[in-house]
Amino acid sequence: MSEATPIGSGRYGLLGTLSTTLPRIVRHRGIDTILDRDVTILVLTDASIHRDNVLESASRAVLVEDGRLQRVYDVERSEPSIIVTEPLAGRTFSSLVSRGISATQVRAIIGETAQALDAGARKGLHHLNLSPEAIRVLPGGEVKVSGLGIEAAALDLENRIAGNDPMAADRADARALVEILYYGLTGRWPGKRPGIPSAPRLGGVPVTPSTLVAGIDPILDDLCVRTWSGQPPISAAEVARALGSWEDVKGYTDTRSTASAGSAGTAAGAAAGAASSTGVASAARGVLGRLRRSSSSAPAIASQQAPSTAALERSASAEPAQLEAGPEEDLKLIESAESINAEANALAEPALIEADQDELLEAAPQYVEVTGPVNPIPSVLTNVSETAPATAPVPAEPFTGSFEVNFDDFDEEDEEITRSVSRTTTGVVIGLVVVVLVGMVFAITNLLQLAGISFTDPDKAAADTVPTATQQQQGGGGGEQAPEPAPIKVTGAKSLSDQHPELEDRLVDGDTSQEWFTQWHKDPAGLGPVSLAVTLEQAAPVSGIDIHGTGQGGNVQIRATSADDPQGGTILAEGPFTQGSTTFSFDATETDTIVLVITELPRSSDGDNKATITEITLR
Template identity: 30%
Template sequence: MQGIGEDTVLADRYTLTRMLAQRDDQELWIAFDSTLDREVTATVFRATSAHADAALDSARRAAGVEDHHLPRVLDVGVQDGTAYVITEALHGAESMASLLQFDRLPAEEVRRLIGEAASGLGAAAARGLHHLRLTPHDIVRSPDGAVSVLGLPTDAALAGTDDVSSDEASRIDTVALVEIAYAGLTSRWPGDEPVPGLLDAERRADGELPAPSELAPGVPGDLDTLCRTTLGADEGPRTPGELARQLAPWSSERVSDSGRRPSRPASAGPAAALQSVPGGAPSATRMPGRPALAKAPDDRENTDAATDSRATAPVPQADHDADETAQISRSVLDAARERTARPPAAHDDDYDPSFTELEPPVPGLTGRFEPDRSSSKLALLLVALLVLVAVVFAFIGLRGIGGGSDKAAAGATSQSASPSASASASRSASPSSSPSPSATPIDITYVGYYGTGSSENPQMMRNVIDGDPSTYWQSFRYGSAALGGVKSGTGLLLNLGSSQKVGSIKITTTGGPSTINFYVTDEVGPVSTKQPAATLTGSGTQTATLNDATGKYITVWVTQLSQQDTGEYRERINEIQVLS
């Protein structure tokens, strides 16, 4: 978009730092709010476009919808022909489209994601707001498992598709949610318009869309029926609120494997039912859940509070349908045991596909839940051997104390005889171990992520300049020191505010040795074709001499990761100080 780029400042407050996505009619940026010292998301578009006024009005109405599934609208305005909508940033969130790059999702995680999204869109529908352009890219999951829906304030208005009736708009959003559920269950997109990053579902010879159960095993009966009736017969729920009630109950936490649908014992009362309703037991960063309300009338009339963000989807009081999965059979138990012997199918927020689970810690033990009698005896024997070895080494160490003290005394005498020579040798061995006494700190105005793919733990980046060595930023974990072979490096981008001469940089890391390259530039760009100003290959606190290199940005580029005490490979940076 003309006139918009990196370092553009909107409303004398929001500095655009990194573009996330671009369409013909809008751009999505990460921006820095200098007033509140935090990152935000900025949607910008031309104020002269045909639908700009409608989009701004829609964004202002969206600001009045208080629902934790919808990113809060913080500011709306126009500056120099550019319209902008500022919303809260969702650090580390991944879209369903991104999650489906690896494999299809567990069925109960699909139920949870779509149910949470439907609850948010139901709350918006009660205020007359509809999405109308919903795809798997618009439903995102944060590292804590929270679900958010993107694009509600502006997407429909900018596309000029917001002139349909309320009933029709609710049906469009509901069908889109079911299409996304189909994609989550099968990793195939059933819609007419292709979605970037997803394969299209191939129709049968009769032209009908195959049911999810025909493409993937283990699809619950109710989800299979929902997709068949909604996408194949134009039946099923008509509004997001109806869809949320039909999907409930779902897990209150992220389902990371082939988890089961939450069920309620027949003897449990209403209090037990609240444990698995939407919004239950949310993370600390989200709004606390409220008790479930009694079932309300159809929300197509928008006359009840069932779609209000303060209410959660009701728990059906009837018995579960025929696909009840609460009982664990022998075959399920055997399958669970088999899963313990192979890498997990679902990844946590910082899981890298090249990472391989470690072998069992005690040789001879299998992946069963409980060791048998022979395995227990083997483990006890190994423990006894370890204790015996420890006792032998302790005895040898005690014998060496007397002789060692004499050698230490002689060494101390020799050391005191030539202190100046020792000090001189120390300085010549590590010329960059400490900065010049005249060096002064240079302020770092902003710390951002540098690298390919999704930003790695951006909420931790400012820890490297907070002056507290007990805090840190850490990368994702990888399968090897060379980042598992999936990328060439990862790191941080330091913004000094203006072009300055840099004498040295002091960095403190945790873990084993790593390789860190430093680049000083006036523009942000690829470093693969540049020579680093300095390179460090150690650990702990180190100082790199940059020889008065001049630039506005310092790229801290890690090409070999530290191995932490836990055995995992990830870089952990505690503090960074730039000196003149």
């Protein structure tokens, strides 16, 4: 506890640095000083890209309670910003494939992973960087998926993959699940991936798993064929349904410590057997005792130890005769004992090495079923644990995601010196830019003056600006026009039909680049009435509404009612959506809540029957 370096609020302490898996985010082994548990701490620096998005995704990941997902315990936004997660343990999926795993176990692991990703998707979180190294199996058979939400935010995959398509993220995770399923069944990757042999292709697509490995369930073949033939699953939930039922995931037993204890016990037993030989003559008893103590540290197998033991017994049987001999005979006895003990040690050393190797091989952890394909390239992430002591070497965990990431080396120079140099450089650059801009303005002004072009209107007498009586009667005077009414201030929006309530803030946030959307349905009226309530800061007359980011068709009602009674109140306007932006005007009605009731879904830009809205403004 005293060796931990406090960080942030002081509740957590750093114990050591772990290998980097995300660009410009430093991982540490840590400890929670209040709950006294090991944790992994991600430290975000000023150089961390997409910092706000990473912290936002981590905050949402705290709310996901599925035990198959790596837990995010805490998020601290103050400097330095940290994310506290559950430590990684167990064996990675690539390690299990390299050891050999049955098709039924592959199906079970992928099924559990798909259900875990579906739980995250219901909270608006997607992985988008799923790899065999992100899936682990614990000794008890539990499946653990790491990196949900955080990796996608750190690598900006939401914008790169999803874009304006709200279903693209779900499809990306579903395809990654099928690719890992194919890898687990065949030991080959259905494409190109470093360190994994590629699957053979037929007709431009990977061959079915049953072509490479006999005995594959046709259901798994069909899932892979659908994915490559243009009818892929659209979500992790659909992958889980397509897999059907699966057996429990089997755990494993790590008996390395047992093997070490067994080897030590064998050594002690062999040493006790060697030390049980009878002593030689009393004149050589002290010398032989020291020789036996030195030989007891080198255990030997009984069959190989027999010559030395027999020799010692022959010496012991000659004890009465030696007792009667003189000093010269005693000296010969000691020399004989030394040669015998040296012979025993020489025989014991190779026996010890061979015995230890055999015992360790017998004690190595084994799987019950070893019937699947074997990956010829072993994984370096076998049995990786982030709770290892500081003195133990930490195995490398290189990033093997589906997208190239440029891992910049962290600068080891003093932080204050680096910031000072950065500020100086920034100031010089800004000064040069200002000088250039000022010079350009003067140059353009002189050129325009030479060309006779003026920046200002010509001077005009004040009387010329006053309209005449005729102009006033005809309405053509210079009088000011009545100002347009200011937009109504909206305080919030709420999804009343449980259609993506986590996205409801996008309806009135002033940003038209992010949209709220409903689920799609083959029947435009299949979802029933979908209601959205827009709340005003105070009751005000409303005479129009603009709905941005809409599809084409369907039907929507504009009602002056409350969020408690969305189907009541007065219908102010009703009609279909128009592509891009939908506008309704009606008689001014004073209200503090406007409710949109979508009775039929329009057709969105991607061809599905679903409603999409980026912004709602009232007039």
